[in-house]
Amino acid sequence: MDYQQKLNRQASAHRLARGMGWFSIALGLVELACARPLARAIGMRGEEPLLRFYGVREIATGIGVLAARDPAPWIWGRVAGDALDIGTLATRLEGSRTANTALALGAVLGATAADVAVARQLAGARHLSKPMVRDDSGRSGFPKPPEQMRGAARGFRPPRDMLRPEDRPPTIH
Amino acid sequence: MRALVWHGKKDIRCDTVPDPRIEDPRDAIVKVSSCAICGSDLHLYDGFMMGMERGDILGHECMGEVVEVGPGVDGKLEVGERVVIPFTIACGECEQCQRGHFSVCERSNRNQDIAKKALGHTTAGLFGYTHLTGGYAGGQAEYVRVPFADTTHVKVPSNLSDEQLLFLSDILPTGWQAAVQYDIQPTDTVAIWGAGPVGQMAIRSAILLGAKQVVAIDCVPERLAMAKAGGATTIDFMADSVIERLNELTSGRGPEKCIDAVGMESHVGHTLDTIYDRAKQAVFAETGRPHVLREMFYACRPAGICSVPGVYGGLVDKLPFGLAMNKGLTIRTGQTDVNRWTADLLQRIEEGQIDPTFVITHTVPLGEGPAMYRTFRDKEDGCVKVVLKPSLH
Ligand SMILES: NC(=O)c1ccc[n+]([C@@H]2O[C@H](COP(=O)([O-])OP(=O)(O)OC[C@H]3O[C@@H](n4cnc5c(N)ncnc54)[C@H](O)[C@@H]3O)[C@@H](O)[C@H]2O)c1
Ligand SMILES: [Zn+2]
Numbered sequence A: 001m002d003y004q005q006k007l008n009r010q011a012s013a014h015r016l017a018r019g020m021g022w023f024s025i026a027l028g029l030v031e032l033a034c035a036r037p038l039a040r041a042i043g044m045r046g047e048e049p050l051l052r053f054y055g056v057r058e059i060a061t062g063i064g065v066l067a068a069r070d071p072a073p074w075i076w077g078r079v080a081g082d083a084l085d086i087g088t089l090a091t092r093l094e095g096s097r098t099a100n101t102a103l104a105l106g107a108v109l110g111a112t113a114a115d116v117a118v119a120r121q122l123a124g125a126r127h128l129s130k131p132m133v134r135d136d137s138g139r140s141g142f143p144k145p146p147e148q149m150r151g152a153a154r155g156f157r158p159p160r161d162m163l164r165p166e167d168r169p170p171t172i173h
Numbered sequence B: 001m002r003a004l005v006w007h008g009k010k011d012i013r014c015d016t017v018p019d020p021r022i023e024d025p026r027d028a029i030v031k032v033s034s035c036a037i038c039g040s041d042l043h044l045y046d047g048f049m050m051g052m053e054r055g056d057i058l059g060h061e062c063m064g065e066v067v068e069v070g071p072g073v074d075g076k077l078e079v080g081e082r083v084v085i086p087f088t089i090a091c092g093e094c095e096q097c098q099r100g101h102f103s104v105c106e107r108s109n110r111n112q113d114i115a116k117k118a119l120g121h122t123t124a125g126l127f128g129y130t131h132l133t134g135g136y137a138g139g140q141a142e143y144v145r146v147p148f149a150d151t152t153h154v155k156v157p158s159n160l161s162d163e164q165l166l167f168l169s170d171i172l173p174t175g176w177q178a179a180v181q182y183d184i185q186p187t188d189t190v191a192i193w194g195a196g197p198v199g200q201m202a203i204r205s206a207i208l209l210g211a212k213q214v215v216a217i218d219c220v221p222e223r224l225a226m227a228k229a230g231g232a233t234t235i236d237f238m239a240d241s242v243i244e245r246l247n248e249l250t251s252g253r254g255p256e257k258c259i260d261a262v263g264m265e266s267h268v269g270h271t272l273d274t275i276y277d278r279a280k281q282a283v284f285a286e287t288g289r290p291h292v293l294r295e296m297f298y299a300c301r302p303a304g305i306c307s308v309p310g311v312y313g314g315l316v317d318k319l320p321f322g323l324a325m326n327k328g329l330t331i332r333t334g335q336t337d338v339n340r341w342t343a344d345l346l347q348r349i350e351e352g353q354i355d356p357t358f359v360i361t362h363t364v365p366l367g368e369g370p371a372m373y374r375t376f377r378d379k380e381d382g383c384v385k386v387v388l389k390p391s392l393h
């Protein structure tokens, strides 16, 4: 892959991350503004404050993703948040609105998969964006080619406590 | 004096701080001529090691000239002498020091009570490395106070340069101990994860000690090129499957000896377990990312030896210890017992068997230290090892 291709890949990873950022903010606003009907719909009645708190969390990570020079840690933050959501929903699966809860759970699982994919792309892009800046092939540290240095210190005996039992000389007590 | 000071996660500054003074009769004060940034410092920079406090002076790889000695140093060190300072502080007298286990000296850690609570028993005091190991001011500074100075030093000759000698303080003995402690045989394949400064020294050590084949694993092109220059076969873990390549290179048997020269900040993103680790780290449910340990246990030949100089901080998750147990692996690890190896290694440098300067890619004034932490961490500008010069402005 040449340098231009690597740059393109990095740009597309950042575009995806921005998408996740806006999605986060939108979801957070819904959780904040419509906590009551949402709670009823997914079988979390009475837990509106928790939903609002999750909403604030979504908005904060969304802003983080959009504002940061490096969005990767914020996307990881989203993955961690998804884990919380999954945990919360999973414990409500026995409630009155099981079908809706299961639907919501499915949606969160989908979002998690997307987050993980974006995070992986970002990590890959970060690595790929580095072209080799210097030729280090002359930096051997040896006075002669490595082949001729192999075993130059073979006479060195490791201290006894660092030998494996079978290599230790017998001792007389 | 000026010194690099830890102010919090990713916040290191070059501040003016009070000069160190003799506090104990066995102290000495050293005027630092050169110091370096280590991969271990990155764990502090990234905020993954507990026990740092705002205002702590960083640095544990330094050398310079003795400018003052306490009355208890007793002629073993004199003003004007040129010394390299080992990063492990050793009293030289306790039972562990007597056995050469300087990194677990029983007396040099002045915060023993905290260490005993956290670790069960105390380990040695270290320069510039958390209050768990004594909270001693480090050597990325114009001057450093050396406790137990009569035993915590390596006298060095004047005909060699700072650059040739500085790494006796840490990475050269660390790479050497990593290789020595698994007793290399001429038939051995040695696999080394991480081609950072420690990995590079481990590669050279394994070659000198006569390993049949040395394999280096990393993803940074300059570091892989440098590994190759030292005689290693290389694997880019972003491009190839590490396990498959290792099996190919060993006729399916696996390497007899493995070294983890990566530690707790393994790269994130190329495999699923690293993503899991990063997410757990984000919610403080795990302190290290042990991908390399997992891969190493899997790759290692049964009855082989795994050597772990890579630093881990506390808890790691999903470690397949069943692999290690059933394959009968031996695991050797630890901070380096620096003084145990320095006399021998100094002689090898003097004889020209190894010239550790090969690893240096950046030499800058101390004031540029904070920026260099970032460059080194992000492996930008081909950075492998940074040397800081307090005398330059
Ligand atoms: N035991 C000791 O006394 C001692 C002394 C010095 C350093 N250390 C430790 O040794 C480790 C390495 O130090 P360094 O100065 O070389 O640091 P470094 O951060 O420059 O090197 C680490 C290298 O590992 C590579 N890496 C990351 N993930 C990897 C993976 N999954 N597989 C293979 N390679 C991977 C990185 O690209 C990097 O080149 C650190 O953990 C450091 O704390 C221990
Ligand atoms: Zn170090």
Ligand SMILES: [Zn+2]
Binding pocket: B090, B091, B092, B093, B094, B095, B096, B097, B098, B104, B105, B106, B107, B108
């Ligand atoms: Zn001791």
